[in-house]
Amino acid sequence: MTFNNLILLGSVTSFLTYFLSKLSYKIGTVIKTLFIIISMYIIYGNFNTPSSISINEINLNFNVNAFNIYFLVLASFVFLMTSLFSINGIKKYKYKNSYIFLNLLLFTGIIGLFGSSDLITLFIFWELITWVSFFLISLKSSLSRKAALVYIFMSMIGTYFLISGIFIIQNSIGGVSFNLIQKNIGLINTASANKVIIFFVIAAFVKGGVYPLHTWLRNAHGEAPDNFSPVLSGLLTKMGLYLIYFLVIFFPFTKLISLNIASFPFGIIFSYIGGISIIVGTISAILQNDAKKLIAFSTVSHAGYIVLAFSYGTNLAFFGSLMHILVHAFTSLGMFLSIAAVKYRTNTSKMDDLGGLITNMPVTFTTYLVSIISLAGIPPLVGFVSKWMIYQALIVNGSYFLAFAAFFGSIGSFMYVFRPLATVFLGQRPKKYEKIKEVPFLMQLPMLIITLLTVLLGVLPGIIIKPLNKLMTHLGIDPIESSLYKLVTKLTTLDMVLIFTVFGLGFLIALIVFLIFAKTTKVKQHEQYTAGEIVPELKTMPSMYHYSKNYYKPFSRIFSIFPSLESIYNRIAYFTKKIFDIFDNFFYKETVNGYVWIISLVFLTLIIIRWL
Amino acid sequence: MIIKFLIRGLLFLIGAFIFQVSLSGFSRKVVGRIQKRYGPVFWQNFRDIFKFLFKKTSISHGFIFDFGVLMAFGGTMATLIFVPFGNFAVIPGQTNFIVIIYLLAIGLLGMAMSAVGSGNPNASIGISRALTQMLGYELPFLIIALIIMFTNQSSSLEVLVNSQIAGTWNLIKMPLGAVVAFISVMGMLGKKPFDSPIAPAEIASGPLVEYSGKYLGILMIQHEFATVIEVGLFVNLFLGGGKTILDFMIKYIIVYILMVIISSFLPRFKVEESVKFFWKWGLSISIIQAVITLGFYFS
Secondary structure, three states, X not given: OOHHHHHHHHHHHHHHHHHXXXXXXXXXXXXXXXXXXXXXXXXXXXXXXXXXXXXXOEEEEEOEOOOOHHHHHHHHHHHHHHHHHHHHHOOOOOOHHHHHHHHHHHHHHXXXXXXXXXXXXXXXXXXXXXXXXXXXXXOOOHHHHHHHHHHHHHHHHHHHHHHHHHHHHHHHHOOOEHHHHHHOHHHOOHHHHHHHHHHHXXXXXXXXXXXXXXXXHHHHHHHOOOOOHHHHXXXXXXXXXXXXXXXXXXXXXXXXXXXXXXXXXXXXXXXXXXXXXXXXXXXXXXXXXXHHHHHHHHHHHHHHHHHHHHHHOOHHHHHHHHHHHHHHHXXXXXXXXXXXXXXXXXXXXXXXXXXXXXXXXXHHHHHHHHHHHHXXXXXXXXXXXXXXXXXXXXXXXXXXHHHHHHHHHHHHHHHHHHHHHHHHHOOOOOHHHOOOOOOOHHHHHHHHHHHHHHHHHHHOOHHHXXXXXXXXXXXXXXXXXXXXXXXXXXXXXXXXXXXXXXXXXXXXXXXXXXXXXXXXXXXXXXXXXXXXXXXXXXXXXXXXXXXXXXXXXXXXXXXXXXXXXXXXXXXHHHHHHHHHHHHHHHHHOOOXXXXXXXXXXXXXXXXXXXXX | OHHHHHHHHHHHHHHHHHHHXXXXXXXXXXXXXXXXXXOOOOOHHHHHHHXXXXXXXXXXXXXXXXXXXXHHHHHHHHHHHOOOEOOEOOOOOOOEHHHHHHHHHHHHHHHHHHHHHOOOHHHXXXXXXXXXXXXXXXXXXXXXXXXXXXXXXXXXXXXXXXXXXXXXXXXXXXXXXXXXXXXXXXXXXXXXXXXXXXXXXXXXOHHHHHOOHHHHHXXXXXXXXXXXXXXXXXXXXXXXXXXXXXXXXXXXXXXXXXXXXXXHOOOOOOHHHHHHHHHHHHHHHHHHHHHHHHHHHHO
């Protein structure tokens, strides 16, 4: 089957599953999972075979090639994991069949977007995804509807910029297919090139959730259905970053590719914006109370890393950002799925109400733990590899502000990822959660796969580096020096297997020391040091001895006087509304005054026209 | 080959243990003299550690409580392997600064997990303070380290040390940065005035509140190893490491005792005060240092 038929089949299947899942939602989810597996196979089989769909003289062109295969594989993987998870995971949802239908349509859209070989096709799928995800976000509750409205509004701003950019390209190059752009990039003059870059980047920043345009993320991520959040964070934000990747390759504005068409130092500006995005995302994530909103802000910070490294303009940084896309997809899958698993059993993701779930949900806990270690960039997991490359690139060139931002994000991430670990999984377990069980096996499976892959790719990063190096060579960028587990840069060599072995041996020695001394005495959860005070309530109400509210209170005191961007936007919106209220009151209120105004205005216009 | 490295590693760990524990015992004596006390004997810390290790009862609060302690202890030992000690490195060529900084975090994470896993709110408060403070002291330190790595175009500590032995110490090349890094290392060690995470009178020793017996013994050893790493980093980065192990040890002792003396005079910061202190003074001075050094470097 060719790629275009896959897209058509995807849309048809999604409609079919809507009706099939009316019978039983499990049928729908299983079909969805199977379809994703099949399409993975088809994508693989269609390498370098262009195909197209024509509807009313509009051609949708697709081509799976070295440029986009990485994103396609990543997209299918993320969808496969979430759809395995949602076989059981959507049990409590109100609109199950709509969820399945929209989810499969979204998958088709994503595949179409990444597989497209011209900008108009990309734009059409971009819009499709925006609308589908709008409905998906609003599926849950009234709160999520408001979040979805903010999302669609901001996305629309981005979309207009995107289409304007595409028009400029069409006018100056005479076509929008990727091949043509690459061939005729010289035809475009610098002024239009600058415009295109700015327009595209605005669209990318909105979708990617990068600093000044990130405000939709918090509520959209926090209020979206739990099984959809990982896709939203791990994949849909990558759409924006895919656009930046496109720019770097086809519209080079950095020194990475010798042909630099921008007259403006865009690379530096964007990487600084990325740096600010890291800092803002990190600080905001630390101050959140809801686990999902916390991860949403971590997405802002990690989008910042990727933007920073993409626009930094060295091959090491470019490689680091490509890898970081994978890392962030993995970590956000792991984190969101484990929080979704907790929510599946407890019906809440508010960190203040949870606690001590580790004994009930060990697999979920392990997934979360491994994901956050990877997210914080601690060796020997995969998160370290990508961050290490970004650091190397920054240190080699002595960019201390950007390095400061990167370090800030890394150490700050330690703070915010630890909070759910401490308040959801550790500490005192409330009485009502005593009998909670681990989630069903099909929900554990994707979490286990992600955990294993995070460790495996961390110890043997060569597995992923080798294909990425091939991709770099194909794009005309120098590949980085590496073997299966070694990475070589100008500064030093990194040997992941060695680090893993040393750590393993260290752990072994610790275990031996631990075991040779006397056996331990296990105590109950409520048997605590209470400063000599006898607290009988501790046994019946353990949550009173659980520290989770305002976990970083001292830290938030530092930032109490800083204004938030969201409130500034709200204030602008309020101000604009007030201004338009004046017109509203004059013209549209059903008063005599208003009609008189309108009538006299119409007459005035008529008279003027007659005179002319 | 592997066995050779194993033996070297084990010997290094044991040596570091004996050296640092006697030194910290000695430092108790120094503090005692400052406070006009006699102070304990220098092997007092050995007595403490072994007494705790051989206790018959030690309370466990479940799996993660044990696992975190092992992760902390194992992670810290693994980190120590990558720190060169004078002309001695356990695995020559593998002394990457960034690896050390991040591996150190795994020990911290294990410690934090285990402490919070005990279920005591005092421990949680202590950990939240420790992590907050970490955002303070790490940043200026990393910026200074970045400048050093950039000017030498290497992140291997051995290379950095050798370039200092051949030329001048970074302490002389960038005095402002050295001062900032010194204070940052004090923050890392949790010495006063940066000891709010373990404030004994406020939150009952914070993270350590629920530990007893062998757990406490192991964590004390872990703390000593972490001290070796952190002070060792300072000596390697700013004082030119050492031509021999003895050379390194002398520099190390001077730095450590200086820290102990300074900290014994100071009261405790609130945690947000210490973060503000590091951001206001540490960061600004380190950025001034960056501008000066990079200015010289590029001109």
